[in-house]
Amino acid sequence: MSNANPAQSPVSAPRIVRVVLDVPLDQWFDYLNPGLPVLPGNRVVVPFAGRQLVAIVMAVTEDTEVPASKLKAILQVFDDVPLDAATLKLLRFCADYYHYPFGQTVLSALPLRLRQTKPATARKQWAYRLTTAVHDDALDKRQRVLARVIAALKMQSECSEAQLNTLSGSWRKAIAPLLANGVIIRREVVAVRPSMPASAEIPALNAEQAQAVTAILAQRQQFQPWLLFGVTGSGKTEVYIRLLEAILAEPQAQVLVMVPEINLTPQLESRFRSRLSQFTLVTLHSHLSESERLQHWQAAQSGAAQIVIGTRLSIFTPMPHLRLMILDEEHDSSYKQQDGMRYHARDVALVRAKQLQIPIVLGSATPSLESWYNATLDAAPANATAKKAAYGLLRLTRRAVAEAQLPQITCIDTVQMPAEGGLTPWLKQAIEHRLQRGEQSLLFINRRGYAPVLHCSACQWVADCHRCSAKIVLHLRQRVLRCHHCGEEQKIPVQCPSCGNPDLRPVGQATQRIEETLQQLYPQARVARVDRDTIQAKDALTEVLSAVHAGEIDILVGTQMLAKGHDFPNLTLVGVLDTDGALYSPDYRASERLFAQLMQVAGRAGRGEKAGEVLIQTAFPQHPLFAALRTQDYETYANTLLQERIVLQFPPAAYVAVFKAEAQEYALVEQFLKALVEAARHFIMQEVAQFTQLPTVYDAVRPGLARLNRMERGYVMLQCQHRGSLQLLLRAAVAWARHHPLQSKIRWVLDVDAYDV
Amino acid sequence: MNTLVIAATVQAIEPLGYTPAGLPLLRLQLQHDSEQLEAGLNRKVQCVLPAVLIGEKARLTLQTGDQIKAKGFLSRRSAKSTQVVMHIQEIQLIQQLQILKEF
Numbered sequence: 030m031s032n033a034n035p036a037q038s039p040v041s042a043p044r045i046v047r048v049v050l051d052v053p054l055d056q057w058f059d060y061l062n063p064g065l066p067v068l069p070g071n072r073v074v075v076p077f078a079g080r081q082l083v084a085i086v087m088a089v090t091e092d093t094e095v096p097a098s099k100l101k102a103i104l105q106v107f108d109d110v111p112l113d114a115a116t117l118k119l120l121r122f123c124a125d126y127y128h129y130p131f132g133q134t135v136l137s138a139l140p141l142r143l144r145q146t147k148p149a150t151a152r153k154q155w156a157y158r159l160t161t162a163v164h165d166d167a168l169d170k171r172q173r174v175l176a177r178v179i180a181a182l183k184m185q186s187e188c189s190e191a192q193l194n195t196l197s198g199s200w201r202k203a204i205a206p207l208l209a210n211g212v213i214i215r216r217e218v219v220a221v222r223p224s225m226p227a228s229a230e231i232p233a234l235n236a237e238q239a240q241a242v243t244a245i246l247a248q249r250q251q252f253q254p255w256l257l258f259g260v261t262g263s264g265k266t267e268v269y270i271r272l273l274e275a276i277l278a279e280p281q282a283q284v285l286v287m288v289p290e291i292n293l294t295p296q297l298e299s300r301f302r303s304r305l306s307q308f309t310l311v312t313l314h315s316h317l318s319e320s321e322r323l324q325h326w327q328a329a330q331s332g333a334a335q336i337v338i339g340t341r342l343s344i345f346t347p348m349p350h351l352r353l354m355i356l357d358e359e360h361d362s363s364y365k366q367q368d369g370m371r372y373h374a375r376d377v378a379l380v381r382a383k384q385l386q387i388p389i390v391l392g393s394a395t396p397s398l399e400s401w402y403n404a405t406l407d408a409a410p411a412n413a414t415a416k417k418a419a420y421g422l423l424r425l426t427r428r429a430v431a432e433a434q435l436p437q438i439t440c441i442d443t444v445q446m447p448a449e450g451g452l453t454p455w456l457k458q459a460i461e462h463r464l465q466r467g468e469q470s471l472l473f474i475n476r477r478g479y480a481p482v483l484h485c486s487a488c489q490w491v492a493d494c495h496r497c498s499a500k501i502v503l504h505l506r507q508r509v510l511r512c513h514h515c516g517e518e519q520k521i522p523v524q525c526p527s528c529g530n531p532d533l534r535p536v537g538q539a540t541q542r543i544e545e546t547l548q549q550l551y552p553q554a555r556v557a558r559v560d561r562d563t564i565q566a567k568d569a570l571t572e573v574l575s576a577v578h579a580g581e582i583d584i585l586v587g588t589q590m591l592a593k594g595h596d597f598p599n600l601t602l603v604g605v606l607d608t609d610g611a612l613y614s615p616d617y618r619a620s621e622r623l624f625a626q627l628m629q630v631a632g633r634a635g636r637g638e639k640a641g642e643v644l645i646q647t648a649f650p651q652h653p654l655f656a657a658l659r660t661q662d663y664e665t666y667a668n669t670l671l672q673e674r675i676v677l678q679f680p681p682a683a684y685v686a687v688f689k690a691e692a693q694e695y696a697l698v699e700q701f702l703k704a705l706v707e708a709a710r711h712f713i714m715q716e717v718a719q720f721t722q723l724p725t726v727y728d729a730v731r732p733g734l735a736r737l738n739r740m741e742r743g744y745v746m747l748q749c750q751h752r753g754s755l756q757l758l759l760r761a762a763v764a765w766a767r768h769h770p771l772q773s774k775i776r777w778v779l780d781v782d783a784y785d786v
Numbered sequence: 787m788n789t790l791v792i793a794a795t796v797q798a799i800e801p802l803g804y805t806p807a808g809l810p811l812l813r814l815q816l817q818h819d820s821e822q823l824e825a826g827l828n829r830k831v832q833c834v835l836p837a838v839l840i841g842e843k844a845r846l847t848l849q850t851g852d853q854i855k856a857k858g859f860l861s862r863r864s865a866k867s868t869q870v871v872m873h874i875q876e877i878q879l880i881q882q883l884q885i886l887k888e889f
Contacts, residue, residue: 483806486864503806521807531805531840 043067045093046103048084049132050077051144055124055767056132058084059093061102070111074104074146081146085112085135109149110330116347119381126380126756127781128763129370137369138345142323149323155215157204158187163212174203182213189218191312191321195295197568231304232429234271238264241423242271245388248421249276249353252383256359256404257392259425260435260661261632262596265392266297267429269355270304272390277308277335282352286338287374289361291316292570293593297357298338305336313339313346341366341374344381352387354378358593359391359400360625362784371780375400391420394632394663395625398674401667402681428636436603436634436641438659440650448606448646450546451538456604456644457550463602464554464583468639470602471585472543473592473630477560478513479505479542480535485525487532492522498736503535504562505542515738538607544586551584559587592629598637603630605645612652615733616785617679620654621670627658678748680782684755687783688745688762692775695731695741701771702729702745705762709747712761724749724758732786740776744786788859790872793880794818796852797834802844810844813837816856816872836863837872846877853880 046062060075067073071086081104093100112135120138124131142149159182168176174197181188181196193200207213234242245255259265273284286301288294291314298312311325311334328334330347337343341364356364356375364374375391382389391400404420428435446453451474452460463470480503483492494501494512501510501519510519524531535542544558557573564570570590576582577597585591585600611623627645635641645655657666675682688705690698709726717723727746735742747762749755759779766777794816803811816835821828837856839846848854858874 486866487861489865505806508808523805523807523809531807531809532811532838533806535806 043089043091045090045100046073046086047088047090047093048073048075048086048103049135050075050082050084051133051136052077052082053130053133055130057087059095059100060084061100062089063102065103065106067103067106068111070113070117072107072109072111072143074107076101076104083136083144083146085132087117105146107148109143110327113330113347113349115349115385116345118384119377120345122380122384123370123372123377127370127372128759128779134370140322140326141319143326153217154190154321154324156187156189156218157193157213157215158182159212160214161212172203174199175207178204191317194316194318195568195571198566232264232267234267235264235427235429237423237425237427238268238271238429241268241425242275244421244423245272245390246275249388250386251388252386253388254379254382254403254420255388255390255423256396256400256420257390257423257425258396258404258663259392259394260428261394261629262428262636263394263425264429265357265425266300268425269357269390269392270301272353272355273301273305273308273336276353277305279352281332281335281350283329283332283335283337283348283350284353284355285343285346285348285351285378286336286355287343287357287364287378288338288340289358289363290593291340292590293357294338294340295571296595301336301338308335309333310336310338313337313343315340315342341372344372344374344377351381351385354382354387354389355392356389357392360393360395360397361593362622365784367784371778371783373782373784376782395628396663396667398621398667398671399681402671405668434635434640435661436631436643438631438643438645438661440655440659441644441646442650443646443648451543451606452546452550452604453646456646459602459604459642459644460547460551460584464551467580468602469577469580469583469585469597469600470604471587471591471597471600471630471633472547472604472606473587473589474538474540474543474606475588475608475626476502476537476539477541477562477588478502478511478539479545480537480539482536483510483521484534484536485528485530486534487530488525488528490525490527492519495519496736496739498734502539505535507562514734517738540586540588543606547584547586554583555581556584556586557582559585559591561588561590564590589626589630591633592626595633596636597633599639600633601635601639601641603634603641603643605630605643607646609647609649612647612649612654617674617677618784624654624658624663624666627654628661628663631658631661678750683748683750684752685783686747686755686759687780687786688747688766688777689742689780689786690744690775690777691737691740691742693740695743697771697775698741698743699729701769701775701777702743704769704771705729705766706745708765709745709758709762712765713758716757716761719757720751720754722749722751722754724755726758746786789857790860791855791857792816792818792835792872793820793853793855794835796848796850796854799848799850805840809840810842812839812844812846812848814839814848816854835872836869837874839874839877843874843877846879848879849882852882854878855880 046060046067047057049057067086067089069086069088073084073086074081075084120134124134136144163179177196178200204213257265276282276284288297294312294314301310311328313325326346329337332349356378359375366372378389404422406419441453441455460470482500483503492501492510494517496517497512497514499514501512504511510521540558540560544556547556559573611619631643634643690701692698706726713723725748729743729745731743796814797817798815800813805811814837816837818833820831822831855878856874857876858872860870860872863869863871
């Protein structure tokens with residue numbers, strides 16, 4: 030205080046503004062306030078290293094250690110709503126727990142528009158409606174986009190831009206003439222709330238559903254995690270709707286509903302909109318335009334939006350009156366962020382619920398072992414040292430549509446009955462029966478492209494990716510070889526580069542090849558393929574799905590994209606091709622994931638009134654995973670896996686963090702990781718007294734994919750039964766790594782609670 | 787050196803296919819019948835030979851029963867096989883099967 034410069038600022042405003050920036054330095058920065066009205070949580074613009082950056086104010090104070098000569102002034106204060114303390118507290122926790130620079134944590138939680146130094150204004154949003162009846166005949170048949178828009182406008186009286194965006198990317202152009210002549214009119218709206226036909230049928234709750242709703246609402250005023258364990262088709266969504274109705278009855282209350290994938294939002298959104306039309310609902314996901322995202326985010330922040338549906342990024346959305354969180358399909362690995370701050374949205378949600386003292390509902394037909402462990406902890410007290418808040422377990426064991434039966438699941442032994450072109454005679458016969466009866470089939474193969482391997486039968490050469498230690502996948506239709514890890518594309522060689530043979534063979538099955546085989550076998554059948562390649566366009570998936578609903582598709586071939594959430598009443602056969610790779614994977618989560626995936630896929634069959642059948646082609650029909658799947662016995666299988674994890678001390682029985690490092694040369698990676706291992710072990714020895722439980726530091730190893738995108742990779746796994754002890758070690762290790770001399774030559778990241786290596 | 791010149795009848799023929807890079811590819815089964823001189827003695831020779839035609843020549847309209855003259859080389863079917871396949875470099879249609887034309 031003594032050397033305060035009296036000329037700088039008016040007396041009233043605190044002199045120093047302490048901010049965080051989107052830079053990879055884990056510290057706060059002090060700036061001088063030239064007398065602007067600044068509050069903690071405000072967005073300001075500051076000069077930093079010759080640039081102007083957006084910063085978030087953490088504190089306003091009188092003290093600084095920065096010499097007055099080096100202190101720069103903030104340039105601008107934005108007058109938007111400051112970030113609230115609760116959100117900052119959550120972000121603080123995440124930065125600490127995931128060991129990610131706080132400034133980057135805060136700034137990456139904001140919509141892009143709020144990270145830019147321009148004032149953040151959302152483009153005006155409009156809602157569209159028809160003024161006169163338009164006859165289908167009046168439309169030019171070739172204008173498919175326009176026809177779709179008009180169909181949508183006929184169905185609901187008014188459509189938001191977001192809704193029209195799901196129909197086509199070019200709807201604006203398509204409707205321009207009709208907008209000009211007044212057939213379609215628009216009005217400006219904020220946080221769109223379209224009115225929906227009130228015809229939505231309200232299903233009665235069965236006893237289990239009613240009990241779940243009652244149990245959750247009984248403890249609505251406190252932190253309580255609930256695991257809603259409901260078989261596929263058991264009506265979890267209806268439970269969510271009832272919870273929302275009850276919670277939102279309180280004025281101003283807000284609810285955050287999270288879904289793993291963007292593809293699932295429109296479905297949930299339309300169900301919520303039709304049943305909860307009295308509440309303002311916004312969505313948050315990466316398919317929104319930046320303007321929409323900002324507007325939706327601000328609607329949540331201001332409290333105007335009562336329901337927010339979003340993917341994992343929505344977990345950090347400020348919601349001042351948040352009263353309940355719901356995570357649908359909580360086991361889904363999409364909740365894990367795989368770059369930047371590698372958070373798990375489920376875990377962050379639990380922390381947020383605890384900080385806010387509100388209930389959180391985790392819904393799944395195949396809960397993650399983490400959640401299952403927490404929900405059944407009393408039954409299996411395996412870990413006496415770790416004290417955890419047990420979740421409430423709520424079971425939905427019956428399908429909601431009374432007539433709907435769980436599908437019959439059978440394994441086809443591909444050793445006894447070899448598959449030809451990926452399909453066994455048994456499966457083909459089952460498909461033919463469906464074709465004859467006018468029912469739909471779904472073939473699940475979790476590999477896109479034409480064939481996973483391009484092989485020279487003359488000399489055994491195999492096409493590899495030049496940048497990764499992986500085989501490169503043949504995409505015959507696009508006439509390229511494409512690496513599914515780094516995206517590299519190669520031209521298909523005219524001849525074998527090793528021996529010159531032109532007769533190269535695609536080996537193995539993938540979606541394109543199955544589609545081709547089906548078209549050859551059943552030329553009259555309407556076959557559709559759904560994988561990342563076919564649904565790149567914004568509206569492509571919606572289009573296929575509505576075609577399936579309209580009965581315009583007989584056979585659907587696709588990857589895991591089809592496994593989730595979709596409801597096809599006329600689909601009675603699910604064929605699973607070639608999942609054996611995952612049965613014997615070195616990844617300890619592989620069987621958990623495969624089981625969940627197959628349960629989900631199987632759940633697509635027979636959701637309506639017709640019984641479903643699931644046929645799984647495998648060379649290992651005796652595998653315990655299939656035994657559990659056949660009886661749809663998640664519980665027994667989960668408990669078996671859990672015992673394995675407890676014995677092996679893998680999550681959830683222990684906590685695991687992984688240091689991943691990569692460089693052009695493995696020698697550097699190895700040197701860095703070896704030094705890390707040594708430093709970590711040394712730290713443990715030295716600070717033994719501080720640890721409740723001693724973490725294990727494993728030696729540096731290489732992952733299965735040793736080279737990715739020209740980078741040689743390695744990792745070190747750290748494991749401990751006690752979360753705090755592991756965190757203690759991680760803090761020391763991160764501090765060590767941030768100052769290591771090799772820091773500039775290698776790239777390293779820390780993945781806390783890593784999903785894979 | 788690896789050259790085979792042979793006259794044969796097309797015994798079986800697969801539909802025209804393509805290599806992954808898009809070269810036309812035709813797989814055939816050739817049946818060969820002739821008389822040859824061995825140890826100064828005349829004898830009958832019969833064999834069935836799998837053959838493959840890669841490249842624009844594969845677009846040639848061939849039918850079962852056609853008589854052809856082919857020149858090419860021999861290679862094993864695959865690295866795992868001892869079976870020999872004739873790779874046709876030049877092909878000449880000698881006579882198309884007459885019966886088919888009458889239909």
